[in-house]
Amino acid sequence: MLGAESAASVIALIAVFVIFTLLNPRFLTSLNIKGIVVSASISTITGLGMTLIIAMRALDLSVGSIMGFSAIVAAQLLAAGLPLWLVIFLGLLIGAGLGLGNGVLIVVLGLPSFVATLATLSMILGGELLITHGETVTIHSPEFGRLVIGDVLGYIPAAALVALVVFGIVWIVFYRMSFGRHVAAIGGDIGAAIGAGINVSRITLGAFTLIGLCAALSGLMTGAELQNADSTIGAGSELTAIAVVVIGGTSLMGGRGNLFGTVCAAVLLASIKAGLNVANVSSLYEDLVFGSILIIALMVDGLRRGTRRKGMLVV
Amino acid sequence: MSNEPRPEAVPDGYALAHEATRPVAKAAGRQGVASLVPAGIRIRRDRSGVWILNVAILIFLAFAAPNFFGLGNIEAVLNDTAILGIGAAGMTILIIAGAFDLSVTAIMGLAPIVGLTVAGNDSGLLVVLISVLTGASLGLVNGLIVTRGRVAPFVATLGTLFVFGSIGAIISKGNAITVTNDLLLQLGTGDVSNIVPYSFLILLGACGFCHILLRRLHIGRWIRAAGSNLRAAHVSGIDLRAIYVAIFVLSGALTGLAGIILTGYLASAVATQAPNYNLNTIAAVVVGGTSLSGGEGTLLGTVLASWLFAVVNNGLILLGVNSYWQYLATGIILVLALALGLLGMGGKLWPLSGRRAQRSGR
Numbered sequence: 001m002l003g004a005e006s007a008a009s010v011i012a013l014i015a016v017f018v019i020f021t022l023l024n025p026r027f028l029t030s031l032n033i034k035g036i037v038v039s040a041s042i043s044t045i046t047g048l049g050m051t052l053i054i055a056m057r058a059l060d061l062s063v064g065s066i067m068g069f070s071a072i073v074a075a076q077l078l079a080a081g082l083p084l085w086l087v088i089f090l091g092l093l094i095g096a097g098l099g100l101g102n103g104v105l106i107v108v109l110g111l112p113s114f115v116a117t118l119a120t121l122s123m124i125l126g127g128e129l130l131i132t133h134g135e136t137v138t139i140h141s142p143e144f145g146r147l148v149i150g151d152v153l154g155y156i157p158a159a160a161l162v163a164l165v166v167f168g169i170v171w172i173v174f175y176r177m178s179f180g181r182h183v184a185a186i187g188g189d190i191g192a193a194i195g196a197g198i199n200v201s202r203i204t205l206g207a208f209t210l211i212g213l214c215a216a217l218s219g220l221m222t223g224a225e226l227q228n229a230d231s232t233i234g235a236g237s238e239l240t241a242i243a244v245v246v247i248g249g250t251s252l253m254g255g256r257g258n259l260f261g262t263v264c265a266a267v268l269l270a271s272i273k274a275g276l277n278v279a280n281v282s283s284l285y286e287d288l289v290f291g292s293i294l295i296i297a298l299m300v301d302g303l304r305r306g307t308r309r310k311g312m313l314v315v
Numbered sequence: 316m317s318n319e320p321r322p323e324a325v326p327d328g329y330a331l332a333h334e335a336t337r338p339v340a341k342a343a344g345r346q347g348v349a350s351l352v353p354a355g356i357r358i359r360r361d362r363s364g365v366w367i368l369n370v371a372i373l374i375f376l377a378f379a380a381p382n383f384f385g386l387g388n389i390e391a392v393l394n395d396t397a398i399l400g401i402g403a404a405g406m407t408i409l410i411i412a413g414a415f416d417l418s419v420t421a422i423m424g425l426a427p428i429v430g431l432t433v434a435g436n437d438s439g440l441l442v443v444l445i446s447v448l449t450g451a452s453l454g455l456v457n458g459l460i461v462t463r464g465r466v467a468p469f470v471a472t473l474g475t476l477f478v479f480g481s482i483g484a485i486i487s488k489g490n491a492i493t494v495t496n497d498l499l500l501q502l503g504t505g506d507v508s509n510i511v512p513y514s515f516l517i518l519l520g521a522c523g524f525c526h527i528l529l530r531r532l533h534i535g536r537w538i539r540a541a542g543s544n545l546r547a548a549h550v551s552g553i554d555l556r557a558i559y560v561a562i563f564v565l566s567g568a569l570t571g572l573a574g575i576i577l578t579g580y581l582a583s584a585v586a587t588q589a590p591n592y593n594l595n596t597i598a599a600v601v602v603g604g605t606s607l608s609g610g611e612g613t614l615l616g617t618v619l620a621s622w623l624f625a626v627v628n629n630g631l632i633l634l635g636v637n638s639y640w641q642y643l644a645t646g647i648i649l650v651l652a653l654a655l656g657l658l659g660m661g662g663k664l665w666p667l668s669g670r671r672a673q674r675s676g677r
Contacts, residue, residue, distance in 0.1 A: 061594070105650065109650065109653065109654050109657070110657065111650070111653050111654075112607050112608075114597075114607055115598075115601050115607065115649060115653060116650070118594055118597065118598060118601075118646075118649060119598075119645075119646040119647070119649035119650045120646060121594070121646070122598075122642045122643070122645040122646035122649070123642065123643050123645075123646030123647065125642045126639055126640060126641070126642030126643035126644075126645075126646065127643070129639035129642065130637065130639050130640070130643075133639075134639070239417070239473055239476070242470075242473065243470070243473055243474070243477075246470050246473075252467055252469060252470060253467075282485075284481060284484045284485050284488075284489060285481060285485065286481070287477040287478070287480055287481035287484075288477070288478055288481035288482065288485070290477050291473075291474040291475060291476065291477030291478035291479075291480075291481065292474070292478060294470065294473065294474035294477070295460060295464070295466065295471065295474035295475065295478070298464070298466040298467075298470055298471065298474070299460065299464035299465070299466055302464055302465030302466050303464070303465060
């Protein structure tokens with residue numbers, strides 16, 4: 001399971017921890033580590049879904065909007081007095097429904113996934129704003145918050161357990177079930193996949209429903225952590241999620257997916273963000289570091305591959 | 316758009332080998348919605364969606380909001396069209412070549428900030444020049460990362476989106492830079508005889524330039540060849556690296572120009588002045604009938620689509636609808652234009668043929 005890309009991610013992760021601890025020993029306090037784990041868990045969950053989609057040689061740009069939408073609906077339903085378990089269930093159901101909607105647009109209209117999810121990104125965001133009128137909906141539910149930031153078994157934040165369970169499920173679906181093999185087959189060569197008798201429509205619908213579910217879960221967790229929900233939840237996180245997956249060693253060319261790499265990349269980025277914070281660097285520099293890491297990681301990867309296939313431009 | 320004779324249906328791979336050959340419908344006869352159009356008028360099948368929506372919305376607005384056709388309003392719509400369209404023109408060429416630029420959002424903010432920081436408010440011309448040059452050099456960075464660093468354009472420009480955006484925020488310290496220079500303000504809001512804004516003239520110039528580049532010069536054929544089949548283009552001896560660097564520079568320069576026009580319009584420069592400009596320009600290019608898989612597309616379609624988005628946003632305001640509906644409208648237009656484009660081709664929506672299913676990947 002630990003390929004070259006994953007090994008690189010793990011080494012980078014250790015290097016980041018050592019550097020930031022040397023810069024400021026406060027980096028290793030339990031509060032800081034807990035913050036890293038919670039934020040990494042939330043971005044991991046969307047990232048795992050995105051890994052499957054990218055392995056299928058598709059993209060889902062609507063995850064950010066789905067995150068916000070499910071958080072907002074959950075906040076409204078909680079305010080209306082529904083029990084917590086029902087709210088969580090309905091929030092996830094909405095995410096799955098929106099994901100399925102993406103799949104239907106792609107399968108029935110034959111739109112490229114990029115365009116279909118670009119359209120739903122905009123539509124769902126419009127829906128969020130129409131529900132909230134651009135205002136913030138507060139969530140008064142400490143037990144909802146505890147499901148994310150509460151401690152389990154002493155130290156471990158609950159969010160980490162949720163992410164672990166999602167990782168387990170997605171891992172089994174992707175590596176141990178025929179569904180996952182079909183996803184990778186479609187990403188590798190869709191013509192061959194059709195020829196082999198794979199039901200491309202069914203797999204596409206399934207994969208987009210799965211990422212909708214993952215995005216909704218991330219959105220609910222963000223809402224629970226912040227104890228409020230508005231349309232800025234998830235804004236822009238579609239691109240961050242793609243970046244996390246790509247840094248984790250999954251190629252946009254499809255056919256393969258590296259779930260463990262995605263987890264490492266999510267933890268790496270969360271720790272860099274927390275580290276810059278602890279090292280007192282202005283938040284204006286966060287994106288600079290994030291973007292540079294993305295470019296450098298891919299350039300190293302590209303040059304490494306380039307030595308094998310000289311002359312061919314990678315586009 | 317062109318009077319040259321249409322060749323008979325040709326095999327897909329052959330289409331780019333000859334300059335006179337355009338990507339044409341496999342079937343010669345008119346099918347679907349296209350059969351309703353008189354035989355003398357030729358509408359490219361990919362663009363039928365944007366034409367239908369444009370006509371339908373203009374007719375609707377003529378009844379629902381007659382003040383849409385007031386002089387001042389048309390000018391405002393043309394200005395919006397220009398700001399979206401100038402960046403979308405560069406994006407059209409990139410997408411035809413099979414590339415992307417997600418960093419245009421950041422270039423829109425960074426280029427005017429650099430221009431105003433370096434040249435101040437004294438010389439408007441110098442600010443414009445520096446903004447365009449900044450855009451071009453940011454495009455050069457993108458191009459070099461893609462060609463020399465061997466990173467796919469989508470992720471390379473995703474990285475530079477964060478980097479450029481961050482640099483813009485750092486230079487301006489997250490604040491807005493006020494514009495007082497008359498030339499810059501005129502660039503954003505000035506017009507010819509109260510109808511045509513200067514920005515729209517710039518759009519026409521930019522699109523004309525890109526059109527000639529794409530259709531009348533050798534480099535245009537190479538660009539389309541690269542987008543249509545990268546390996547074949549490489550094998551046939553086209554200098555792909557030079558092509559990609561050149562079009563990233565062009566797109567960056569045009570985006571810098573659009574950025575300084577927007578800055579003049581807003582009378583201030585902020586790093587985040589054009590949020591979602593990357594996705595909006597891609598949407599305009601796609602609605603205009605350019606294929607995301609590369610190889611084919613037109614500037615006319617992009618301009619029509621930019622106009623369509625500007626009209627819809629403006630129309631919603633005139634109708635007194637909550638501005639949040641704009642997001643829904645954008646998404647609906649995107650889906651409708653592509654679905655109508657498919658119908659206009661005489662295609663059926665369901666079930667998918669094998670080829671359509673293949674295309675639905677990305």
